[in-house]
Amino acid sequence: MICGRTEKQFMEEVERFHGFVAPGLLIGGxxxxxxxxxxxxxxxxxxxxxxxxxxxxxxxxxxxCTIGNGWLKIVNLGKxxxxxxxxxxxxxxxxxxxxxxxxxxxxxxxxxxxxxxxKDLPKEILIGSILExxxxxxxxxxxxxxxxxxxxxxxxxAVCENCHEAYFASxxxxxxxxxxxxxxxxTR
Ligand SMILES: [Zn+2]
Numbered sequence: 001m002i003c004g005r006t007e008k009q010f011m012e013e014v015e016r017f018h019g020f021v022a023p024g025l026l027i028g029g030x031x032x033x034x035x036x037x038x039x040x041x042x043x044x045x046x047x048x049x050x051x052x053x054x055x056x057x058x059x060x061x062x063x064x065c066t067i068g069n070g071w072l073k074i075v076n077l078g079k080x081x082x083x084x085x086x087x088x089x090x091x092x093x094x095x096x097x098x099x100x101x102x103x104x105x106x107x108x109x110x111x112x113x114x115x116x117x118x119k120d121l122p123k124e125i126l127i128g129s130i131l132e133x134x135x136x137x138x139x140x141x142x143x144x145x146x147x148x149x150x151x152x153x154x155x156x157x158a159v160c161e162n163c164h165e166a167y168f169a170s171x172x173x174x175x176x177x178x179x180x181x182x183x184x185x186x187t188r
Contacts, residue, residue, distance in 0.1 A: 002029040003036055003062045007131055010061075018057045023111065023126050028058025028082065030135050031095045035084045036062075038093045038140065046071045046087045048148060050079040058082070070151050080112070083143060090145040098139035105133045 002010040010029050011021050018025055039045050047065040049055040052074050056067060059082065065071035071087075085092025102109040107129040110116040158169035160178055167175035176182070 002033045013061050014057070017061050018054075021123075021127065022054050023123065023130055024054030024080070025058050026127060026130050027080070027097070027108075027137070028055045029062060030130075031055070031082045031138060032058055032062040032084075034095045034135050034138050034140060035082065035093050038142075039084055039086070043086050044088065045084045045092065046073075046149075046151070048073050048075050048083045048085075048145075050075055050077040050081040050083075052076060055080065055082055059084075073148055075148055083145075085143070085145055085149065087149070087151070090149040092143055092145065093140050094143045095138050095140040097137060101137050101139065105129060105137055108133060108137055 001007070005013070007026075007029075011026065014021050014025050014029075045063070045065075047059045047063060049059060049072065056072060056074060059072050060066045063072075063084070065084075067074070079096065081094055081096035083092055083094040097112060099109075102112065107116075107121055107126055111121055111126050155168035155170035157166050159165070160167050160175035162174045162178040165175060165177075167177075172179060
């Protein structure tokens with residue numbers, strides 16, 4: 001079971017939300033479930049994921065925390081880990097993939113460490129290994145947040161004198177795009 005659902009139900013939700021069943025998202029489901037065993041649903045808990053891959057969607061499917069409502073943040077340490085914490089006390093639990101425990105789960109280890117191609121380890125087999133391992137490959141630690149705990153308040157709005165679009169005043173005298181930090185060329 002993953003947060004009150006069967007694995008099959010969870011994987012159907014994953015397919016609808018994420019587009020396809022990703023092995024990392026299934027592991028993410030077990031991660032959120034492991035956290036929920038330690039932090040009750042009654043606690044107002046915010047979430048941090050340490051990679052932009054897969055894990056944000058596990059949190060968004062299984063908890064009220066989303067990127068859009070600000071209760072989920074990505075702190076991109078490039079690690080496969082999720083922390084959820086009481087948003088009033090900043091105390092929480094960090095769950096991570098434990099390499100020491102992956103020794104007896106070779107398929108998951110080889111996939112996680114990028115040692116095997118999709119051809120040599122088809123997704124169905126990998127998913128089967130994950131369904132077998134469940135939470136055996138995870139460890140958790142109790143943590144208290146030093147940073148990133150506070151919800152970010154929306155900044156006041158200003159009008160950029162260069163492009164005349166409204167932007168968050170905290171970004172500077174002109175908008176970030178006009179400071180050269182845009183990501184596009186206007187073509188028409
Ligand atoms: Zn501007």
